[in-house]
Amino acid sequence: MAEITTVPFGPQHPVLPEPVHLDLELKDEKVVRAIPSIGYVHRGLEKLVEKRDFKQFTFVAERVCGICSFGHGWGYVKAVEGLMGIEVPRRASYLRTLWHELSRVHSHLLWLGLAADAMGFESLFMTAWRLRETVLDLFEETTGGRVIFSVCKVGGVRRDLTGAMMKEIEDKLKGMRKEFRAMSDIFLHDGTIQSRLAGIGVLSLQDARDFGCLGPMARASGLPLDYRCADDEGAYKDLHFRPVTEQAGDCLARVKVRLEEIEQSIDLILGCLENMPEGPVEVPVKGFPPAGEYFTRVEQPRGEAVYYVKGNGTKNLERFRLRTPTNGNLPGLVKILQGCDLADVPNIILTIDPCISCCER
């Protein structure tokens, strides 16, 4: 009987964009057990809420992560607005939805590029990131920032879109869609990708439930868990949102879900542009958050994130807490790594799209 060998994986590894450590216990080439540990990029951002006033902290919340930055800003202001009983104008909700869905497109394209790079498919990696540039350019034109926008504020948004901007977003997304479909075909039908992803890292529907999986990871196993279905602030109800699901639960299914979600996000953005309500984009905010607490959720590109704020009647909040999707997907990763080949570990880890800086805050 083969001996158990422990191989350390990370925190620095070519396939990992961010540091996470896994102790892989191997029997020959098979992983018997994976033990994750984190803490290499913990910045204690939640604690800063005691030092910054509730409006300033929006900028800190956005810096929890560079990829889902807009969503974190939105989640935080949504929680503060809930605590203060502020209702934002409908146009601001549509604009938030639009930027959030653009962020999802950018996040998924970034991830597809990283996945292609991990498989050694360099031209596909460059294609994905070239398409992502189109989205980053749109961010820059509409918000002034390419990664962190700071357009979300308590009470609404800082910037409005002009008619010309809306036309440009529509034209660029429609143009990008053609190239995106050509790239999707490669992801879905190329032999190299099929052999690296199909049937690898399978997570059953029951396991997705039992291990608390979220986002595309859960949806790729047939679990239709998507907070956008219940979101009463964004434009999702008006746009008749339905979650994308796949049934296979393997690495390829997780790729398929993200590819379909990019198409869906483009539809949602076009829907927002078409139905954009007229009116103001912010309401005045008077006073400080009252004593009390509020939970809210936002469906980030990686899954559901939970935001909690606790006020005490002063300008500083007493507590801010963020439960990120990677936090929820780590146990699922441990499950799917059991029994896989050592050579498949990098691809499997990537397909959960881990965001460690989010996870550690």
Add this chain to the structure above:
Amino acid sequence: MQQQFIEIQPLDLPGRVARFKKEGCRLVQILCTRVEGGYELTYSFDRNYFLYHLRLTVPEGASVMSVTSMFWYAFVWENEIHDLFGLDIRFISEDVDYRGHFFHLAEKTPWHELQNAAHAKQAFKVNLRGGLGIDASAVRKDAPAGTDNGKGD
């Protein structure tokens, strides 16, 4: 957002969590907040996008039962609370009980014990300066300890 808070006693936690598990709810998160004289814990469960929050207060020095036997994936939050807040969580599943080593931080944890130690050191200095007219550092060079995670290894 639709949600409901339910106040419970620490001893009732396993029974209430088991009931949520039986009803098919999903454990969404565990929140820990420092309060005067202890910790406030919130266990959030989701059913059809409705959140139920179990709220309990654990006094300083007391412990709380782990829920990993019902929701295995709670180990991420339980180990985080243990490592960073120093709350003693009993009977975390053996395979995922990190005993204070889940977070690889450059600084020692839990935070509040460090803060308490720093305050104690400061008070010690002030008392000695005022009472005896000498610097505490000359008397006692080492600061009060308080940086162990409780369980050790």
